[in-house]
Amino acid sequence: MPYFETTDGTRLAYEDYGTGAPIVFVASWALGTDMWEYQVPFFVDRGYRCVLLDRRGHGRSDRPSTGYDIDTRADDLAALIEHLGLRGITLVGHSAGGGEVARYLVRHGEERVSRVAFVSAVLPFLKLTDDNPQGAPEALCEAAVAQFRTDRPSWFAQRAQGFYATHLGNDVSPALIDLTMRQCLETAPWATVEVWRATFHADHREGLRAITVPTLVVHGTADQSAIVEMTGRRTAELVPGCVYKEYPTGGHGLFATHSERLNNDILDLIKG
Template sequence: MPYFETRDDVRLAYEDYGTGRPIVFVASWALGADMWEYQVPFFVEQGYRCVLVDRRGHGRSDRPATGYDLDTLADDLADLIDLLDLREITVVGHSAGGGEVARYLQRHGEDRIAKVALVAATLPYLERTEDNPEGVPEEVCEATVQALRDDRPAWFANRAQGFFATHLGNEVSPALIDITLRQCLSATPMGTIGLWRSAYHTDHRPSLRKITVPTLIVHGAADQSAPVALTGRRTAQLIRHAVYKEYPTGGHGLFVTHKDDLNNDLLELAEQ
């Protein structure tokens, strides 16, 4: 397991598989590199190089008290990309990882990025404000923070079935649900809450309008974590020439339940 140090001396774990054109996978809120187990082998077999990172406070990385804002996390991603000198990257971000990707593009530009995939991303802007009346009220955000502080394991466990939209016939074993919960709980409480708040308060609308590279947006119509009308459909309206794909039975965990469809759609993007 290799590690690297960020510009503020935080030690982060990353994984690097295969050769060929690079795909960088950016994990969901509360999850780490392990979430991509159904994507990485597929793309390595297709001749791609797959790079993954455990963001600070997640997985096997250092657990600092600070740095869970999207600016810092985007800079962490930039440090890894620069260290490995990756170019012509297809970058894939899930959920809050999509926010990290958008923030990376805003802060570091598209010089190293060839294509972008935003999967069930919590974009473009979640906070309810005067110019974003469809957003989520702040009291809802803070109620979630309080619930995480009161009983974090119960909060995740109570949402597992909805995460995978099993009520629509998506088959997910109890063992797989259990390991996903364990992965979520391996993130620090500080990191979990810090990233939750940052994802909620960050307005990505200006930066999304500036994306010029080919972009794929994938979202589940049954996503309870990032409702599609608030996120995926609005994001597709902001990015010029984006390809938008909506999975009718997809929940937030479509990287598991719809892995074959997702892999094929990501492959189509990467091979453009």
């Protein structure tokens, strides 16, 4: 697996498959490059180059004590793009990765980016404030942190079925759920907490309004991790001219449960 160094000396791991127009996949909080195993072969077989990043503290990347704020994580993404000299990119961000994509556009512009897909993205702003009455109170964020620090495996185990919305008939094996759990628990505990907090506090509303490239927003109606009324629908209202697609039986893990539909929706965006 190749690595590169960010501006603060952190070594980040990435994967690079195929040739052709590049698609950069940005993983969910607590997951790494392996989550995209149902997307990479689909797009490589169709002539695209797939680049995947393990954010700091995740997967095979370094585990520093700092740099988990949204700006630094967006700059890490920019460093990978510049390291590989990528242009004409399709950026695909899942969950907290969607926030990193949105902040990348704010901090580094759209010069290298041709289009964007936000998948189950934790956008636009989660925290309850006077000008964000749809948000959640700070206490909910910190209650999760307390659970991480008491019994992190239990927190993930309690949400595993809901992550894939198996109660709606999505065909997900116990083995796949176990695999997802293991991948989440391989993330550094420190990074788990710091990225969680940073994601909760990041306000992306202004940045989303400024996006000018073609954008796809995809969300599951049954998403228990990023409630659609708080996230997907509000994001679609903010991004000018975006295409919004809602999957009625979708939970948070659309990349697995609805991989065929998701892949084709991203492909339609690219072919636009």
